[in-house]
Amino acid sequence: MHAARIRLASLHDKIMSAPQAALLIKDGMTIGISGFGGAGDATAVSLALIEQARRDPLKINLITGASLGHGLDGLMAEAGLLARRMPFQGDPVLRKAINEGKVMFIDQHLSEVVEQLRGGYLPTPDIAVIEAVCITEQGHIVPTSSVGNSASLALAAKQVIVELNLASSPHFEGLHDIYQPQNRPHRGAIPVLQSNSRIGSHAIEIDPSRIAAIVISNTAEAAVPMLPPDNDTQAIANHLVRFFENEVEMGRLPRNLAPLQVGVGSIANAVMCGLIDAPFNDLVQYSEVLQDSTFDLLDAGKLKFASGCSITLSSACGERVFKNLGQYAERLVLRPQEISNHPEVIRRLGIIAINTALEFDLYGNVNSTHVGGTHMMNGIGGSGDFARNAHLSIFVTKSIAKDGKISRVVPMVSHVDHTEHDIDILVTEQGLADLRGLAPRERARIIIDHCVHPDYQEALNDYFTAACRLGGHTPHDLNQALSWHIRLNETGSMQAVR
Amino acid sequence: MHAARIRLASLHDKIMSAPQAALLIKDGMTIGISGFGGAGDATAVSLALIEQARRDPLKINLITGASLGHGLDGLMAEAGLLARRMPFQGDPVLRKAINEGKVMFIDQHLSEVVEQLRGGYLPTPDIAVIEAVCITEQGHIVPTSSVGNSASLALAAKQVIVELNLASSPHFEGLHDIYQPQNRPHRGAIPVLQSNSRIGSHAIEIDPSRIAAIVISNTAEAAVPMLPPDNDTQAIANHLVRFFENEVEMGRLPRNLAPLQVGVGSIANAVMCGLIDAPFNDLVQYSEVLQDSTFDLLDAGKLKFASGCSITLSSACGERVFKNLGQYAERLVLRPQEISNHPEVIRRLGIIAINTALEFDLYGNVNSTHVGGTHMMNGIGGSGDFARNAHLSIFVTKSIAKDGKISRVVPMVSHVDHTEHDIDILVTEQGLADLRGLAPRERARIIIDHCVHPDYQEALNDYFTAACRLGGHTPHDLNQALSWHIRLNETGSMQAVR
Known part of the structure; x- marks a missing residue:
């Protein structure tokens, strides 16, 4: 049974049900679970653990790659399972618990x-739960649609539960490039010299004796909602394409630009889609989450290669890509998030890093995370890894939100x-x-003139003029x-009452 | 004349006076001048340029390594010479001009x-002015007490003025390690694998035909004021030593700790001095500015090796060190600031990065630069390079300033x-x-309990309690x-009137 998926025969007797495996997880443990941006999470064991917590309350500290898919973050929060959670999430229920100080x-x-x-x-994870497409002859774990922190969690944890997802494309095998930096003080360079450098192995090389359980699952890839481009996102994309054209003309960028990183979400995805009709070819991506736009650009022949740590697609795009994953094998690599986001490699x-701002201010400081300066939205994610060391650090946002009640450009960001x-x-879009x-006063002038919505331009200009008087x-x-x-x-609006 | 200092004979006819050389600098030019933290600035040409600007107003854009010594930043600001200035300064006169929006x-x-x-x-520098200890047989430039951005400025500039400082110790030759990363997209790793790695050359390898002038000067090393440790800085040092001892005991740090970076100034210097009597040996430093404490630790046999991009000493320490520089040759290296501060190498x-905060807040955000959120003090310097990628990122400050009128720990930093x-x-010192x-609410608790001055503890606690009620x-x-x-x-004080 499952001989092709569990190729080390001695592991076959580790197979157990998800509820059985979940019982290994005890109150107070630190648990690592695979998953990044909704891709590659160990769904079956997580659901069993949630069930278990509903019956018999327990709390864990949870470390993942990033957000979990299949609504798991919300279900875990609802079940009161999470004492501590890191490093990223994007779920409304969990968000609420975080903002109430409960998680x-x-x-x-x-x-x-x-x-x-x-x-x-x-704390060292007591158990790592890793979704896998197969276990190799050596007992090594081949991850599914994300690598994230899976390799490091599996290598660090005292015990490992492998969740073998039969629904995962066998073509994931060979796509990953698992690399661990050496321990200090004898660490060498991370040898990624190009987006397509392969520096590691195809599987997570753990000692198979540390595999405590194997759970067989059959979980479809989680689909993420992806809004189609609208007039505003199209305008943002157009501004950027024009800027890139000028950079090429000035000799500051080559015709194929530079390796692209694009943040998560509809706006960033739409911006990336804007490159399909732009006069740049042989593009490469060195990014974190590979979204629909990556495959749109690959299919359009505009993108030569894409490196990421996770593949997160809409259901329509997933339908197209996951069934034909083999076709992309030569043009894709999935790395640990430590490497996809490594400052050394980014620098x-x-x-060219393109990320989404929640708001930015007069001087160009960016808030990516905190609504009103206090309430967590999702998390900083990889935006800081990329923005700090990028050749070009770009942030995009629509100039207003909530029918104009909120300006995304403010005097001072609240966080x-x-x-x-x-x-x-x-x-x-403006x-x-x-x-x-540019110096701060010059930055303010150009931000007011170019980025602010007309409804807020005068007010921001007035603020700046008054502030300059204070010196x-x-x-x-x-x-x-x-x-x-x-x-x-x-009042429910940033607009001054007139 | 000066045959030992200008070893390429064909360059001898480039010798001219400082005022003659300064005449090469025209209104509107972008000028690079050597200098970092007050060390290694091209003083004679700078002073001649200031004279020239006083007679016949001109404005330049000035790029240096960091702050210039010998009061040059202030004199330049006073002479109205500076249209634009980057990337760092520390002069009261220039500071005033910056805060008035004049520079x-x-x-x-x-x-x-x-x-x-x-x-x-x-903009590409029109002219780079580089202080040198000598020019080699190949016409290459050997810098003096700082490397900073000198190599890059000299290599990028259309023309180079070399200011040959006869007062500089000939033992500077051999101390530098000049390395330039390859151009993208074919850049390799920066091969610094240890603090003492030598990866480059001893001199700035420019084409000597680009040397437009050589000016002979005789300038003493600028001395920086260095306050002796006081009770508060000693207390800060003691807290840190105790922390390091515990980290060693817990197996999180080896006995010789990890390469140390220490920020500029009296507090950081005092903290570093605190290591002289601490039970750690074979320490190494991978830092930016090497201050008195570096040489105190070298002389005490506690420090094995120090890497920096500049040597900036008090007059007493300079007296001791610069005369005996040869003694330190095997235990010192000076690198370009791009390499001393390179995120790749730091990571x-x-x-262990130890920098000074101007203020920090309840949640651990740090303001290093802006008094009252608006007025520039010096600049961010290398603190961001180090803090982001350090193994341990530490910020130190006294808990109060101005006789208690200012708390350095505030509800929200102003910048x-x-x-x-x-x-x-x-x-x-608390x-x-x-x-x-830790999560933000946990950070707040521990900051209030451990770092805040008693005079402000209750008020900060009240703020936090009230804020938590808002969620x-x-x-x-x-x-x-x-x-x-x-x-x-x-009111002139952060203390509430009771």
């Missing part, structure tokens, strides 16, 4: 989780995830602000700096 | 200036240079907060978040 959420740069684990800053390759030092280009080499390298009126957010809290 | 100051991560130059984000080596994601440990693996992952009351800064502006 301690550690929001962290995705490339650094493993360093913190290695450094002993986080070396000279990446800072990315400081002005890490931002080169800001884009809204236009593009090229902030490179300073980065002029602010502290009495008014957060007034737009306060007004939104009090 | 456009671009405050930037010190490792990234050269990337921006290479990327064409900054690989697993550095963010380092987000909570990049901060592991905070230390004041105590040490270990924030690793959120990172609780804040936006109406009160900046109230301490506003009160300071209005």
Whole structure:
């Protein structure tokens, strides 16, 4: 039974049901579960664990790659299973529990989780639960649609539960490139010299004696909702394409641009889709989550190669891609998130990083995470890994939200995830602000003129003028700096009552 | 004449006076001048240029390594010479001009200036003025007490003025390790694998035909003021030593700790001095500016090796070190700031980074630069390069300033240079907060309990309690978040009137 999927015969007697395996997980344990951006999560064991917690309350500390799919983060929060959760999530139920202070959420740069684990800053996982497409002759684990932190979690954990997903395409085997940096103080360079460098192995090389259970599952890939491009996202894409064209013309970028990183979500996806009709060829991607746009560009012959740590698709795109995964084998690699997001590689390759802002301010500081400065949306994810070391660090957002009640460009952001030092280009549907080499007062001028919605332009200009009268390298009126957010809290709109 | 110092005979006829050389610099030019932290600046040509600007007004865009010594930044600002200045300064006169909006100051991560130059984000320097200890047989330039951005500026500039400083120790020759990363898209790894790795050459390998002038000078090393340790800095050092001892005991750090980076200034210097009597041996430093403490530790036999990009000493320490520089030859290297501060190397080596905060907040966000959120102090310098990728990112500050009128721990920092994601440990004379693996609400608790001055503890606790009632992952009351800064502006103290 499952001989092709469990190729080390001695492991066959480790097979058990998901509820049986879930019983290995005890109250107070630190558990690592595979999964990144909704892809590759160990669904069956997670669901069994949730059931178990409903019957008999227990709490765990959960470390994953990023967000779990199949609604697991929400179900876990609902079942009161999560004491601590890191490093990213995107679920409304879990979000609520985090913002109520019921779940301690550690929001962290995705490339650094493993360093913190290695450094002993986080407890060693008692158990890692890893979704796999198969187990090799050596007893090594071949992951499914994400690598994320799976390799590091499996290697660090005291015991490993493998969830063998029969519904996963066997073509995932060979797609992964599993690499672990050496331990300090004798660590060498991470030898990724190009987006398509292969530096590791095809499977997670654990000692098979540490596999405590194998659970057979049959879970369809989780589909993520993906909004189609609209007029605003199309305008953002157009501004960016025009900017890239100019950079090529000025000799600052080659015709095939530079390796592209694109953040998660509909806006970033739409921007990436804007490159399909743009005059750039032989593009490459060195990114985190590979979304629909990656495969649209691959299919259009515009993208030569894509490196990521996870594949997260809409149901329509997933339908097309996962059935034909073999076709993409030569043009894809999935890496651990430590490597896909590694500052060393990002800086070396000279990446163009395109991420989405929740809001940005007059001087180019970006808030990616906190609504109203207090309430967590999802997490910083990889945006900081990329923005800090990118060749070009670009943030995009629509200039307004909630029918104009919220301006995404504000006097002072209510929370800072990315400081002005890490931002080169800001884009809204209104236009593009090229902030490179500019001082704060110059940045403000260009942001007001190019990015702000007309409904807020005068007010922001007035704020800036008044702040300049008070002086300073980065002029602010502290009495008014957060007034737009306060007004939104009090009146439901950032617009001043006239 | 000067045959030992200018070993390529054909260059002898390039010798001219400083005022003659300064005449090569014209209004509107972008000029690169050597200098970092007050060390290695091209003083004679700079002074001649200032004279020239006084007689006949001109404006330049100035790029250096970091701050210039010998009061040059202030004199330049006074002479109206600076239109734009990057990437760092520390002069009261220039600071005033920046805060009045008269000089456009671009405050930037010190490792990234050269990337921006290479990327064409900054104008190509028309002229680079580089202080040298000698010119080699090949016409290559051997810098003096700092490398900073000198190599990149000299290689990029259309013309080079060499300022040959006869007062500089000939023992500087051999101390430098000049390395330039390859151009993308074919860049390899930066091969620094240990603090003492030597990967480059001893001199800046420019084509000597680009040397437009050689100016002979005789300038003493600039001395920087260095306050002796006081009770508070000693307490900070003690907290840190105790923390390191515990990390060693827990097996999280080896007995010789990890390569140390220490920020500029008296507090950081005092903290480093605290290691002299601590039970750690064979320490190594991988830092930016090497200050008095480096040589104190070398002389005490505690430090095995120090890598930096500049040597900046008090007059007493300089007296001792510069005369005996040869003694340190095997235990020192000076690198370009791109390499001393390179994220790739910092992450690989697993550095312990100790930097000084201007203020930090309840959740561990750090302000390093902006007084009252608006007025630039010096600049972010290398603190961001190190804090983001360090193995341990530590910020230190005294808990209060101005006789208690200012608390260095506030509800919300008025400006963010380092987000909570990049901060592991905070230390004041009151105590040490270990924030690793904690969620914001947990961080707040531990910061209030360990770091805040007793005079402000109750008020900060009240703020936190009230904010928690409003909810959120990172609780804040936006109406009160900046109230301490506003009160300071209005009443001269952050203390509430009772």
